Amino acid sequence: MRDPNFSRTVLYLAAHSDKEGAFGYILNRPLQRTVADLLSDKEMRPLGRVPVFLGGPVGTDKLSFVSLGWSNKHNTLKCRTHLSVDDAAHFLEQGHEIRAFVGYSGWSEGQLERELKRSSWIVAPPQAVIMTADDPASLWSDILVDLGPKYELIAKMPEAPELN
Numbered sequence: 001m002r003d004p005n006f007s008r009t010v011l012y013l014a015a016h017s018d019k020e021g022a023f024g025y026i027l028n029r030p031l032q033r034t035v036a037d038l039l040s041d042k043e044m045r046p047l048g049r050v051p052v053f054l055g056g057p058v059g060t061d062k063l064s065f066v067s068l069g070w071s072n073k074h075n076t077l078k079c080r081t082h083l084s085v086d087d088a089a090h091f092l093e094q095g096h097e098i099r100a101f102v103g104y105s106g107w108s109e110g111q112l113e114r115e116l117k118r119s120s121w122i123v124a125p126p127q128a129v130i131m132t133a134d135d136p137a138s139l140w141s142d143i144l145v146d147l148g149p150k151y152e153l154i155a156k157m158p159e160a161p162e163l164n
Contacts, residue, residue: 005057008140008159011105012126014066014081016112023106025055025066025081025099027130028139035100038063046089050098053136056105064101067091070131077126097131122151 009026016022036048047065055064065088067080083091083098092098107115115121124147133139144155 010139010143012079014079019109021107021109022112023104025101025104028136029054030136046092050100052100052102055101055103058104058106060103066099067096069096070128077130
């Protein structure tokens with residue numbers, strides 16, 4: 001996708017409805033900040049070390065907390081969104097991975113379906129590497145390489161091949 005908001009992003013689609021559209025979070029745009037860097041509120045103390053990501057171009061004036069967990073048994077990613085500060089702190093204390101997102105990604109009714117019909121997105125089920133990647137910024141290429149040779153070629157292409 002050429003849109004700079006989504007170029008080379010890994011997006012987790014958290015909710016989708018034919019009538020209400022869809023929303024999700026970009027998982028590979030860390031802001032190199034923690035919650036404590038953005039908020040000095042004492043109530044955030046247990047969440048102060050939580051990394052902050054750019055979740056998307058919508059609602060960038062809001063910070064939201066998400067709990068992520070990988071199930072090896074079911075080979076699925078469990079994502080709890082819209083967590084309150086108390087819920088996020090509770091899940092953090094229980095050992096869940098908590099991420100904070102500035103903004104989110106959203107689509108109106110039918111918008112995502114039209115983009116998918118035009119092959120604007122590469123669609124794949126969530127992979128465990130989402131949780132284990134040493135560098136979230138490399139997640140896009142890591143996932144593409146795992147999808148096979150055709151996608152590995154895409155992963156290794158320069159961002160603007162027409163400039164070569």
